[in-house]
Amino acid sequence: MSRLHYAIRLDAASHHLAEIELRFAVGGQGVRGSIDSATVELTMPAWCPGSYLIRDYARFVRDLEVRGDDGTRRTVTKRDKSTWTVDASHTRELRVRYAVYGHDLTVRTNHIDGDHAFLHGPATFVYPTLLRAAPVEVTVAAPSGWTVTTAMAWQPNDRLTAASIDELYDHPIHVGPVRVHEVAARAPVRLAIWGARAPGGVFDEARLATDLAAIVDDHIARCGAAPFPNYTFLLMLAHDAYGGLEHRNSSVNLYHPHFASSRKHYEGLLELLSHELFHAWNGKRIAPRPLLDFDYTREAYTPCLWLMEGLTSHYDRFALRTSNRITAKSFLEKVLDDWARLKATPGRARQSLEASSFDAWIKLYKPDESNLNTTVSYYLKGGLVMFALDLQIRRRTEGARSLDDVLRLLWQRHGAVGEPHPDQLQPIFEEATGLALGEVFDRQIRGTEDPELAEELRHVGLELRASADPAQIADGASAVWLGATLGGTKVTGVLDDSPAYAAGLAPGDEIIARLVRVPVELGAAPPTRYEIAGVADAGAAAARYQAWMGEPHPGAQVLATITTTARWV
Numbered sequence: 001m002s003r004l005h006y007a008i009r010l011d012a013a014s015h016h017l018a019e020i021e022l023r024f025a026v027g028g029q030g031v032r033g034s035i036d037s038a039t040v041e042l043t044m045p046a047w048c049p050g051s052y053l054i055r056d057y058a059r060f061v062r063d064l065e066v067r068g069d070d071g072t073r074r075t076v077t078k079r080d081k082s083t084w085t086v087d088a089s090h091t092r093e094l095r096v097r098y099a100v101y102g103h104d105l106t107v108r109t110n111h112i113d114g115d116h117a118f119l120h121g122p123a124t125f126v127y128p129t130l131l132r133a134a135p136v137e138v139t140v141a142a143p144s145g146w147t148v149t150t151a152m153a154w155q156p157n158d159r160l161t162a163a164s165i166d167e168l169y170d171h172p173i174h175v176g177p178v179r180v181h182e183v184a185a186r187a188p189v190r191l192a193i194w195g196a197r198a199p200g201g202v203f204d205e206a207r208l209a210t211d212l213a214a215i216v217d218d219h220i221a222r223c224g225a226a227p228f229p230n231y232t233f234l235l236m237l238a239h240d241a242y243g244g245l246e247h248r249n250s251s252v253n254l255y256h257p258h259f260a261s262s263r264k265h266y267e268g269l270l271e272l273l274s275h276e277l278f279h280a281w282n283g284k285r286i287a288p289r290p291l292l293d294f295d296y297t298r299e300a301y302t303p304c305l306w307l308m309e310g311l312t313s314h315y316d317r318f319a320l321r322t323s324n325r326i327t328a329k330s331f332l333e334k335v336l337d338d339w340a341r342l343k344a345t346p347g348r349a350r351q352s353l354e355a356s357s358f359d360a361w362i363k364l365y366k367p368d369e370s371n372l373n374t375t376v377s378y379y380l381k382g383g384l385v386m387f388a389l390d391l392q393i394r395r396r397t398e399g400a401r402s403l404d405d406v407l408r409l410l411w412q413r414h415g416a417v418g419e420p421h422p423d424q425l426q427p428i429f430e431e432a433t434g435l436a437l438g439e440v441f442d443r444q445i446r447g448t449e450d451p452e453l454a455e456e457l458r459h460v461g462l463e464l465r466a467s468a469d470p471a472q473i474a475d476g477a478s479a480v481w482l483g484a485t486l487g488g489t490k491v492t493g494v495l496d497d498s499p500a501y502a503a504g505l506a507p508g509d510e511i512i513a514r515l516v517r518v519p520v521e522l523g524a525a526p527p528t529r530y531e532i533a534g535v536a537d538a539g540a541a542a543a544r545y546q547a548w549m550g551e552p553h554p555g556a557q558v559l560a561t562i563t564t565t566a567r568w569v
C-alpha cells in the first residue's frame, strides 16, 4: 500500500500557520490498495474521538493546491465541506500543499504561535480517503530551540511513523520548548511541560513527577498490566485554560500556571492527569464499537459514554486515594462536591445516563442556559453511580468483590484483546461481581434516579447530611430562594418550577429598577449545604470503612462540607 509522507514546516508560526506537504503515489503499478482511478479524493475529519462535537476541521485549511510528478498543478474541486476531488491522471505521485490555521489553545484544536505549535492530528492532516489504513511518515522542520514531543514511533533521521491515519490522529505532536521529566513508574512514562509556571508555591514539577509515578503504578496494578509500550503526558500551562484529551499512548492536558500554589489546585491537576491516563485502559481500549470503528464525517452514537467517563471520573480520584496521594477527607470532599452539583441539576430527572451519552453531540457539547433543566452530565452522575456501586458491591459481597473486578473483566475480555464491549453492560457487571444489579441499571443508568449515596455511605459508618446554608435564612427561620442564577444583574439561568419560573423570569432578563415590575414570591429553598460525617460507634461499618479507605474509621467528626449557595439566589 502507498505510504503517506507528510512534511511540516513552521516558518509562519507567528501567523498561527503550519504549512503541510503531503506526498503519495498514485497509479496502478499492480500495488494492492493504491489509488488508480483518474481522480483522488482528499478529506479531513469533522470530529475527533474523545470530543463529541462536529468541528469541521477542514475550515482551518487554506491555500490547498495539488501538483503531479511533473510539477503541473492539478484541478481541485470541493465536493463537500470536508472533501476535495483531485485530477490524478497521468502522474505517479501527487503532492498536496496547504496550510492550517491554529489559534485556539484547547486540547482538540491547533495552537500555533511564536512560542510553540500544538498540532492535533485531525485538525492538521488531510488524507486520501482510500488510504486511511496506509502507513504514514512525518517529518517536522522544527524552529531552532524547539523540540518535538509525541508518543509516535521515531525512526532514524527524525522521521515519525504511524501504521495508519487513525494512529497518526491518535498521536498529537507538540513542537516547542518543553521541560521533560522521566516518571519513575513500572512502565516508561514521561511528563513534558510547556509554558511558564507561576513562581512560588508549595509543590513543584519534581514532586509532580513523583506523584505521577505512584498514580501510574496504581492504575497498572488495578488493571493488571500497562496497555502501552510507553506513555507521554503533555501538560501545557496557560491562564484561563483547562482540559484534557485522552489518546492510546499519551494525553494532552491544559492547566493554569498556578498549579503549585495550593493543595486544592495541585490535587486538581493530579486528578486531571490521573483521569486522562486511566482512559488508556477505559475509553481508548475498553470501548464500544462506534468509538473503535467509526466514520470521521459523521457522529458516532453510543449509549455508553457513562462507562467511559463515569468509570474514569470515579477512578481518577479513587486512585489518588489508593495511591496515598490525597487524604480520605480530600477524596470525600471531591465526591461531596459532585453530589452537591448533581442535586442542583434538575435535568437529572429528565435524562438518563444512557440518553445523556447518546445525545452528547447535541446536549453536553452544545450547552445553553436551559440544559440545567433538561440534561445531566454523564461524567458527574456517572462518577457518582460508580462510586455508590463500588460501595454496594463491597457491602453485598462482604468485601470479597469490588468495582475493580468489573474493571478487570472489562479489560481482559474487551480492552486487552481489542474487542468492542456491548451496549448493554449489565451482564458483564453481574458476571464480575456475582450480584444481580438490575435495580442499579434500570433505575440509575437506564432510568433517572439518583445513586443511593446516603445509604451506601451509612454502611461504611458515614452520614450524608443536607441542610440550608445559614446565610440563606432570611427571617431567621426558613431558607428561601428565587431559583435563578445571576450574572451581574442579568438572569443567566432559571430552574423549572422555581419561584423565578413561576414569576415568569427567563434567562436573558435583566433585573433593574422599575422598567417592569415582576412580583416574585420567594419559596422554600432546597438544601444548599452538604456534609459527610463519621458516626460514633460505627460497629461493623467501621471495618468496612477501613477495608475501603485503608485507614481506621475516623469516629464522630465532620469530614467534608460543601456549600452551594453562591451559585443561586
Ligand SMILES: [Zn+2]
Residues within 6 Å of the ligand: 275, 279, 308, 309, 312
Ligand atoms: Zn474523560
